[in-house]
Amino acid sequence: MATATDTIEALAQRDYEYGFVTDVEQDTAPPGLSEEIIAFISAKKNEPQWLLDWRLHAYRGWLKMVEPQWANVRYEPIDYQSICYYAAPKSDDDRPRSLDEIDPEILATYEKLGIPLREQEVLAGVAVDAVFDSVSVATTFREKLAELGVIFCSFSEAVQDHPELVRKYLGTVVPRRDNFFAALNSAVFSDGSFVYIPKGVRCPMELSTYFRINAMNTGQFERTLIIADEGSHVSYLEGCTAPMRDENQLHAAVVELVAHEDAQIKYSTVQNWYPGDKQGVGGIYNFVTKRGLCAGRRSKISWTQVETGSAVTWKYPSCILKGDDSVGEFYSVAVSNNRQQADTGTKMIHIGKRTSSTIVSKGISAGEGQNTYRGSVRILRSAEDARNFSQCDSMLIGDRCGAHTFPYIDVANPSAQMEHEASTSKIGEDQVFYCNQRGIETEDAVSMIVNGFCKEVFRELPMEFAVEAQKLLEVSLEGSVG
Amino acid sequence: MLRVSDLHARVEEHEILRGVDLQVEAGEVHAVMGPNGSGKSTLAQVLAGREDYEVTAGSLEFDGDDLQEMAPEERAHAGLFLAFQYPVEIPGVGNSYFLKAALNATRKARGEQALDAMDFLRLLRERANLVDVDEALLRRPVNEGFSGGEKKRNEILQMAVLEPRLAVLDETDSGLDIDALKTVAAGVNALRREDRAFVVITHYQRLLNYIVPDHVHVLLDGRIVRSGGSGLALELEERGYAGITEASAGGSGG
Numbered sequence: 001m002a003t004a005t006d007t008i009e010a011l012a013q014r015d016y017e018y019g020f021v022t023d024v025e026q027d028t029a030p031p032g033l034s035e036e037i038i039a040f041i042s043a044k045k046n047e048p049q050w051l052l053d054w055r056l057h058a059y060r061g062w063l064k065m066v067e068p069q070w071a072n073v074r075y076e077p078i079d080y081q082s083i084c085y086y087a088a089p090k091s092d093d094d095r096p097r098s099l100d101e102i103d104p105e106i107l108a109t110y111e112k113l114g115i116p117l118r119e120q121e122v123l124a125g126v127a128v129d130a131v132f133d134s135v136s137v138a139t140t141f142r143e144k145l146a147e148l149g150v151i152f153c154s155f156s157e158a159v160q161d162h163p164e165l166v167r168k169y170l171g172t173v174v175p176r177r178d179n180f181f182a183a184l185n186s187a188v189f190s191d192g193s194f195v196y197i198p199k200g201v202r203c204p205m206e207l208s209t210y211f212r213i214n215a216m217n218t219g220q221f222e223r224t225l226i227i228a229d230e231g232s233h234v235s236y237l238e239g240c241t242a243p244m245r246d247e248n249q250l251h252a253a254v255v256e257l258v259a260h261e262d263a264q265i266k267y268s269t270v271q272n273w274y275p276g277d278k279q280g281v282g283g284i285y286n287f288v289t290k291r292g293l294c295a296g297r298r299s300k301i302s303w304t305q306v307e308t309g310s311a312v313t314w315k316y317p318s319c320i321l322k323g324d325d326s327v328g329e330f331y332s333v334a335v336s337n338n339r340q341q342a343d344t345g346t347k348m349i350h351i352g353k354r355t356s357s358t359i360v361s362k363g364i365s366a367g368e369g370q371n372t373y374r375g376s377v378r379i380l381r382s383a384e385d386a387r388n389f390s391q392c393d394s395m396l397i398g399d400r401c402g403a404h405t406f407p408y409i410d411v412a413n414p415s416a417q418m419e420h421e422a423s424t425s426k427i428g429e430d431q432v433f434y435c436n437q438r439g440i441e442t443e444d445a446v447s448m449i450v451n452g453f454c455k456e457v458f459r460e461l462p463m464e465f466a467v468e469a470q471k472l473l474e475v476s477l478e479g480s481v482g
Numbered sequence: 483m484l485r486v487s488d489l490h491a492r493v494e495e496h497e498i499l500r501g502v503d504l505q506v507e508a509g510e511v512h513a514v515m516g517p518n519g520s521g522k523s524t525l526a527q528v529l530a531g532r533e534d535y536e537v538t539a540g541s542l543e544f545d546g547d548d549l550q551e552m553a554p555e556e557r558a559h560a561g562l563f564l565a566f567q568y569p570v571e572i573p574g575v576g577n578s579y580f581l582k583a584a585l586n587a588t589r590k591a592r593g594e595q596a597l598d599a600m601d602f603l604r605l606l607r608e609r610a611n612l613v614d615v616d617e618a619l620l621r622r623p624v625n626e627g628f629s630g631g632e633k634k635r636n637e638i639l640q641m642a643v644l645e646p647r648l649a650v651l652d653e654t655d656s657g658l659d660i661d662a663l664k665t666v667a668a669g670v671n672a673l674r675r676e677d678r679a680f681v682v683i684t685h686y687q688r689l690l691n692y693i694v695p696d697h698v699h700v701l702l703d704g705r706i707v708r709s710g711g712s713g714l715a716l717e718l719e720e721r722g723y724a725g726i727t728e729a730s731a732g733g734s735g736g
Binding site for chain 2: 428429430431433434435436437438439440441442444448449451452453454455456
């Protein structure tokens with residue numbers, strides 16, 4: 001966390017070097033979506049022709065697709081023609097001048113999470129007066145990675161600097177027309193992260209978007225591509241516990257992971273976007289497609305997520321276990337409080353022999369929140385001796401919330417071993433009373449009980465993320481028990 | 483220390499306690515005996531401040547403070563401890579973590595310094611030793627997957643760590659075999675002190691062979707119908723609750 005200010009430092013330096021000069025005059029596209037707008041976005045980013053064609057193919061597919069209705073969530077129809085699909089990063093003149101201009105409720109949350117003042121400014125998008133004399137941590141960090149041959153940059157930079165890699169892998173895990181939101185993203189994606197770990201390299205540090213120059217303002221259609229070449233290891237952290245200020249209601253990101261033989265990718269997410277007010281007004285719609293391909297033998301992909309934000313979440317980080325002996329994991333904590341709705345889970349698709357997958361999902365519903373686990377485990381005919389273990393636990397706090405579980409299991413090879421455990425518990429008055437009788441106040445008791453419930457997931461998170469996640473859960477559930 | 487006067491309490495629409503009087507002084511051990519449904523557990527829950535139990539009349543004083551004005555955790559901070567008849571499981575929360583949170587919440591409420599991890603561990607080990615609790619139990623989640631005996635022992639361990647002034651033991655003997663019963667009783671005896679009082683609630687006389695009370699009260703139908711010394715427990719064992727009822731009915735008639 002301490003390096004967020006350094007990231008800004010780096011940003012500021014970059015502004016100084018290059019400025020926001022582009023060859024197209026306008027900074028913002030008019031609202032609406034058309035082939036012209038897509039061409040505009042592509043031109044703004046100085047993209048090669050193949051990428052523009054790629055976007056247009058996605059767009060033409062999207063036009064024929066319908067928004068999915070099967071998720072257990074309700075929201076007002078989205079008018080895709082009223083959305084603005086390109087806006088240049090804001091100049092300092094358009095940003096808040098100081099924290100005084102920021103919503104006090106957001107500031108209160110920052111306080112509770114113990115975020116230092118300078119980082120608060122960064123998170124809230126305050127124009128930081130950037131006069132720095134030290135070399136930024138982010139730059140040193142990048143240099144160190146470069147020595148190992150690790151590429152970690154923004155997606156736009158990757159298109160310019162490593163077009164062969166982007167072209168080889170883009171859309172290989174999540175095809176352009178995979179689903180409605182993925183197609184939309186493919187047509188209009190703004191920016192995101194690109195990671196390439198060369199053969200045999202164990203990335204020596206957790207890669208976090210915090211460290212990525214140009215990480216801010218990646219916008220609502222984020223695109224991330226991570227490639228772990230043979231025998232390499234990488235741990236990637238996405239998001240942060242502090243609520244990000246964001247004016248875009250619809251977020252439709254795509255994340256693609258590729259793990260080659262003996263490679264391992266660990267992808268951890270803490271998502272805490274604005275959930276809307278207590279009536280559910282104004283929150284973010286988070287419709288994300290995340291998928292990893294275990295392409296090589298003995299490769300492994302782990303998804304760990306802590307989802308506490310957004311008004312509506314639609315998200316199923318998945319693994320395609322193609323390589324023999326490959327491993328897929330999904331560990332998830334999803335919280336829906338007040339009017340939040342989350343429909344989240346995973347898909348594990350077993351293709352290779354002796355592939356194994358583990359699913360641990362913890363859903364917590366409070367207030368009038370609705371939490372749905374939707375998971376699919378498919379064992380294809382080719383997947384000899386595949387194994388899956390699934391555990392889906394739901395916890396209810398109060399009596400106006402809901403928990404729903406939709407596990408789909410599809411086995412086409414009789415040698416498969418499947419285990420499924422599910423439970424629903426209500427945070428018991430007797431548990432709270434027991435804690436009270438030992439001197440522990442109700443709020444602390446609830447947070448302790450909930451953290452205990454989520455323990456199996458938290459222990460999969462990188463250390464400092466885990467501590468933050470516990471704190472975040474406390475803040476998210478504040479006041480949910482009388 | 484504890485003064486219960488003319489206590490009436492109900493759960494939902496059922497009046498369960500119908501005028502209980504009980505006075506406990508520091509250093510004393512009181513046994514409250516009674517058959518099922520006599521109101522024993524209700525008395526324990528009311529003392530601890532369980533919300534579902536409504537006090538409709540009478541008073542509860544602890545060291546001169548009105549317990550009814552105090553939230554359950556405030557009663558705990560004041561030194562009132564309840565060993566639960568059915569200790570609650572808290573999955574995923576480590577037993578020693580839980581105890582540390584409990585102890586430090588109590589210390590904080592009393593204006594004392596919180597114990598750090600090392601000091602707490604030292605204390606925990608010492609107390610576990612005192613009440614003969616295996617250290618393996620400390621590392622497991624609170625009561626999760628514990629046997630009946632382990633749960634009861636864990637309650638005694640919590641008591642040993644929290645050092646209450648008044649401990650209410652709600653049927654701590656239920657479901658224990660004789661060896662477990664002896665261990666639990668030995669734990670309680672190790673914690674007897676001049677400034678600490680116990681209210682031992684039990685159905686059977688058996689426990690009182692090992693925890694010898696100063697006073698025995700018989701609770702029947704929401705009232706204490708007889709009080710006496712430790713001999714009363716033996717009399718009960720011989721004559722049963724029915725015999726005691728007749729005796730008390732005869733007593734009040736004469």
